[in-house]
Amino acid sequence: MNETASTLLIIAGVLVTLLTLSALLIWLERRLLGFWQERYGPNRVGPFGLLQVVADMIKIFMKEDWVPPFADKAVFVIAPAVIIVTILMSFAVVPFTPSIVVADLNVGLLFFLAMSSLSAYSVVLAGWASNNKYSLLGGLRASAQMLSYEVFMGLSLMGVVMLAGSFSLRDIVAAQQGVWFCIPQVLGFIIFLIAGLAETKRVPFDIPEAEAELVAGFHTEYSGMKFGMFFVGEYLGIILISAMITVLFFGGWQGPWLPPVVWFSIKTFLFICLFILLRAALPRLRFDQLMTFGWKVMLPLALVNLTVTGALVLVGHPPE
Amino acid sequence: MTQTAIVDELRKQFGSDTFGRQETGDGIPTVWTTKERAREVLGYLKTEAERPYKMLYDLTAIDERVRRVRQDQSPSDFTLVYHLLSFERNEDVRLKIPLMERTASLPTITDLWPAANWYEREVWDLFGITFAGHPHLRRILTPPTWQGHPLRKDHPARATEMGRFYLPEDRQEAEEAALKFRPEEWGMKRSRETSDFMFLNMGPAHTGTHGILRLVLQLDEERIVDVVPDIGYHHRGAEKMGERQTWHTFIPYTDRIDYLGGVMNELPYVLAVEKLAGINVPDRAKVIRVMMAEFFRLASHLVWYGTFAQDVGQLSPVFYMFTDRERIFHIVEAICGGRMHPEWFRIGGVAQDLPEGWDKLVREFLDYLPPRLAEYDDMVMRNAIFKARTQGVGRYSTEEAIEWGVTGPGLRATGFEWDFRKQRPYSGYDQFEFDIPIAQHGDCYDRAVVRVEEMRQSLRIIEQCLNHMPDGPYKADHPLTTPPIKERTMHDIETLITHFLSVSWGPVIPAGEAFVGIEATKGSNGYYLVSDGTPWPYRVRIRTPSFPHMQMVPLISRGLLLADLLAILGSVDFVLADVDR
Numbered sequence: 001m002n003e004t005a006s007t008l009l010i011i012a013g014v015l016v017t018l019l020t021l022s023a024l025l026i027w028l029e030r031r032l033l034g035f036w037q038e039r040y041g042p043n044r045v046g047p048f049g050l051l052q053v054v055a056d057m058i059k060i061f062m063k064e065d066w067v068p069p070f071a072d073k074a075v076f077v078i079a080p081a082v083i084i085v086t087i088l089m090s091f092a093v094v095p096f097t098p099s100i101v102v103a104d105l106n107v108g109l110l111f112f113l114a115m116s117s118l119s120a121y122s123v124v125l126a127g128w129a130s131n132n133k134y135s136l137l138g139g140l141r142a143s144a145q146m147l148s149y150e151v152f153m154g155l156s157l158m159g160v161v162m163l164a165g166s167f168s169l170r171d172i173v174a175a176q177q178g179v180w181f182c183i184p185q186v187l188g189f190i191i192f193l194i195a196g197l198a199e200t201k202r203v204p205f206d207i208p209e210a211e212a213e214l215v216a217g218f219h220t221e222y223s224g225m226k227f228g229m230f231f232v233g234e235y236l237g238i239i240l241i242s243a244m245i246t247v248l249f250f251g252g253w254q255g256p257w258l259p260p261v262v263w264f265s266i267k268t269f270l271f272i273c274l275f276i277l278l279r280a281a282l283p284r285l286r287f288d289q290l291m292t293f294g295w296k297v298m299l300p301l302a303l304v305n306l307t308v309t310g311a312l313v314l315v316g317h318p319p320e
Numbered sequence: 321m322t323q324t325a326i327v328d329e330l331r332k333q334f335g336s337d338t339f340g341r342q343e344t345g346d347g348i349p350t351v352w353t354t355k356e357r358a359r360e361v362l363g364y365l366k367t368e369a370e371r372p373y374k375m376l377y378d379l380t381a382i383d384e385r386v387r388r389v390r391q392d393q394s395p396s397d398f399t400l401v402y403h404l405l406s407f408e409r410n411e412d413v414r415l416k417i418p419l420m421e422r423t424a425s426l427p428t429i430t431d432l433w434p435a436a437n438w439y440e441r442e443v444w445d446l447f448g449i450t451f452a453g454h455p456h457l458r459r460i461l462t463p464p465t466w467q468g469h470p471l472r473k474d475h476p477a478r479a480t481e482m483g484r485f486y487l488p489e490d491r492q493e494a495e496e497a498a499l500k501f502r503p504e505e506w507g508m509k510r511s512r513e514t515s516d517f518m519f520l521n522m523g524p525a526h527t528g529t530h531g532i533l534r535l536v537l538q539l540d541e542e543r544i545v546d547v548v549p550d551i552g553y554h555h556r557g558a559e560k561m562g563e564r565q566t567w568h569t570f571i572p573y574t575d576r577i578d579y580l581g582g583v584m585n586e587l588p589y590v591l592a593v594e595k596l597a598g599i600n601v602p603d604r605a606k607v608i609r610v611m612m613a614e615f616f617r618l619a620s621h622l623v624w625y626g627t628f629a630q631d632v633g634q635l636s637p638v639f640y641m642f643t644d645r646e647r648i649f650h651i652v653e654a655i656c657g658g659r660m661h662p663e664w665f666r667i668g669g670v671a672q673d674l675p676e677g678w679d680k681l682v683r684e685f686l687d688y689l690p691p692r693l694a695e696y697d698d699m700v701m702r703n704a705i706f707k708a709r710t711q712g713v714g715r716y717s718t719e720e721a722i723e724w725g726v727t728g729p730g731l732r733a734t735g736f737e738w739d740f741r742k743q744r745p746y747s748g749y750d751q752f753e754f755d756i757p758i759a760q761h762g763d764c765y766d767r768a769v770v771r772v773e774e775m776r777q778s779l780r781i782i783e784q785c786l787n788h789m790p791d792g793p794y795k796a797d798h799p800l801t802t803p804p805i806k807e808r809t810m811h812d813i814e815t816l817i818t819h820f821l822s823v824s825w826g827p828v829i830p831a832g833e834a835f836v837g838i839e840a841t842k843g844s845n846g847y848y849l850v851s852d853g854t855p856w857p858y859r860v861r862i863r864t865p866s867f868p869h870m871q872m873v874p875l876i877s878r879g880l881l882l883a884d885l886l887a888i889l890g891s892v893d894f895v896l897a898d899v900d901r
Binding site: 033036037038039133134137140141203204206210213214215279280281282283284285286287288289 | 699
């Protein structure tokens with residue numbers, strides 16, 4: 001009984017924290033971008049403009065919930081929910097501290113990969129259901145992009161699994177007691193970072209929404225809260241990938257003096273800022289360039305990483 | 321000085337009775353021939369003549385039906401004007417064809433110059449002159465449902481002359497239906513063996529088109545099979561307006577042609593008027609003009625730089641460049657009072673002398689910008705993704721550029737060193753030291769390279785203006801200078817009368833014709849003015865660079881991806897008001 005209550009508490013806590021954070025992240029990104037672009041960003045509503053998010057939320061909730069008459073209504077409504085649900089599900093396996101984890105699955109990493117593949121459907125379905133040529137092109141690009149990065153994303157993580165000897169994310173963090181995996185798995189880390197950028201559809205891989213050419217890509221026809229869900233979904237995705245990088249390569253909650261949850265937050269926050277900085281700095285690739293890059297550069301590199309790690313593990317710990 | 325060599329050549333080739341000769345204020349050899357011979361003569365000039373006239377620089381018409389002063393011209397209701405440019409001679413030639421209203425038709429020259437396509441459509445649209453054999457002779461600047469041909473003298477120039485405008489629902493639907501794109505009309509297929517093509521309507525309101533431009537794309541997945549630009553959404557009838565403004569009050573309209581170019585647009589206009597009026601502008605006015613024009617070249621290039629980076633997905637540069645542009649506007653405002661459209665040049669000089677402290681502002685800016693430009697090189701030009709998106713995309717050769725009427729940075733990016741500031745110095749440009757940057761490949765990246773380097777050269781020119789600003793008057797001492805010099809008006813009655821007339825009616829510019837083309841921000845911008853000895857122009861022809869550049873977009877986009885089209889549009893650097901006028 002007690003255990004059920006604590007689990008429920010954790011679930012509620014994680015949910016509330018994540019949704020608040022993703023809203024705050026919108027503010028953070030706008031302020032940071034402003035800072036890097038010689039302008040202020042939102043600074044009028046509340047202290048440092050912090051309440052801007054609240055104002056935006058009120059606005060977005062008040063908007064008419066409109067579905068274009070030419071759209072495929074059911075799919076149109078489901079698509080934005082898919083992205084939120086799958087990303088929130090992924091958080092279930094993320095160990096924030098040794099004690100705070102919703103579900104410590106022994107296949108946690110696989111569960112994360114499965115969910116991230118599912119979240120791509122959200123974009124493809126949104127593009128298809130909108131019945132708009134720009135959205136369709138956005139959806140097509142999203143599926144091409146997914147096909148390109150999913151493969152090397154999964155492969156890049158197998159080195160970590162070999163070193164830790166487990167798919168459980170808690171075990172993976174525990175295995176980084178001595179040295180964080182970003183040292184032995186530096187290649188894996190870089191590949192996963194790039195795949196993570198593609199997964200969240202952030203610059204330079206924001207190809208499915210490419211506002212210069214596709215207006216707003218897959219979510220051109222969306223407005224109000226449904227658009228808001230894509231928006232929040234994008235920021236949840238950034239938090240998720242940053243958290244996963246922390247867990248898989250930077251020792252998760254580990255660190256001296258400070259409590260585990262603080263260490264986890266600091267590391268994750270730094271990667272979130274990195275994502276935002278990249279957005280301020282880089283142009284966008286063309287989708288054929290992304291595919292070429294994925295299949296011809298990233299996939300071979302991931303395979304090399306896998307082979308070398310495997311060989312070293314074999315030499316270090318020969319099978320009994 | 322009129323160059324007569326080509327006239328003698330033509331007479332030798334085709335017989336001396338074929339050509340009438342007209343004296344013009346600009347010294348460009350102007351010859352008249354019949355419409356039967358036009359094609360033959362143009363073909364000779366383009367290919368057979370020694371040092372040929374390779375570029376169709378402009379093609380336009382004049383409605384002559386109410387013109388009074390027409391010395392040494394063939395009688396005609398309409399006159400078609402071909403303006404050719406020879407790079408090897410560094411000379412122009414103007415060929416005029418007289419047409420009668422009932423038989424206002426002649427053979428097309430689209431097979432000689434592909435660039436003639438849009439020009440002939442424009443002439444048909446605005447004058448009702450038909451071109452036999454033209455592939456798509458349809459309206460280009462006015463809506464497809466428009467009645468009449470606006471540049472004819474009997475077409476009303478104001479909305480108030482046209483009766484009230486109503487838009488009932490059925491008419492609105494008819495207008496919308498008229499805009500529907502039908503691939504068959506453009507000789508396009510809707511499908512090929514294995515799949516259907518997607519026809520994507522990009523614009524008139526689209527984030528990537530930099531204004532109201534409509535591009536209909538024929539797509540095979542994301543690959544561009546063909547592009548049909550539909551222009552005219554920004555057409556405001558600037559040329560028609562010229563016919564009802566005085567010579568002086570038309571100046572503000574010129575600012576808004578290439579709306580990023582500010583006073584740069586005024587320059588060819590006032591230069592052409594001064595040529596007609598025979599005004600010599602004092603040195604100080606010339607240098608002030610050059611300085612302000614170069615400031616606007618910088619401002620325009622900065623906008624292009626930022627938006628081009630944004631077109632390929634880079635978010636930040638545009639904010640930096642707009643900050644810099646704001647600094648330029650700060651100086652412009654201090655000097656002219658206005659910002660984007662200062663309407664500051666005057667016939668015979670400039671509106672006011674430079675204010676006290678202008679040199680400090682300019683010097684601060686000269687110190688401010690170069691380090692920023694160096695930073696942008698790292699941020700944009702040396703960025704690997706930026707290079708991957710722009711190198712080898714949207715290429716064309718020097719020959720193609722000349723064939724399609726491309727001027728400015730787009731021409732120089734193909735390795736051809738041609739800048740009107742150097743080749744035909746105007747407003748004292750021959751007194752300045754600056755280089756003409758060129759690049760070799762003629763792709764999107766090289767067009768960027770040329771413009772970025774041009775900004776540094778503009779800074780050099782501004783610095784020389786700052787260091788060597790001559791003393792003296794800022795306006796010519798000439799009766800036609802507008803507004804006239806006022807000092808002596810209270811001393812003798814003649815000056816007072818002249819001043820009064822010139823301010824209230826505007827100056828009466830002597831009858832004649834003159835053309836001046838300059839190196840504007842986007843290419844060669846030229847004004848061809850016809851005066852009938854009245855206080856207003858008889859005809860104002862505005863030759864803008866963006867018009868032929870836009871016409872070339874389909875040629876360089878075919879076979880590329882949708883994302884490449886955005887890079888091409890960004891690199892071509894057009895302004896829709898400059899395309900549509």
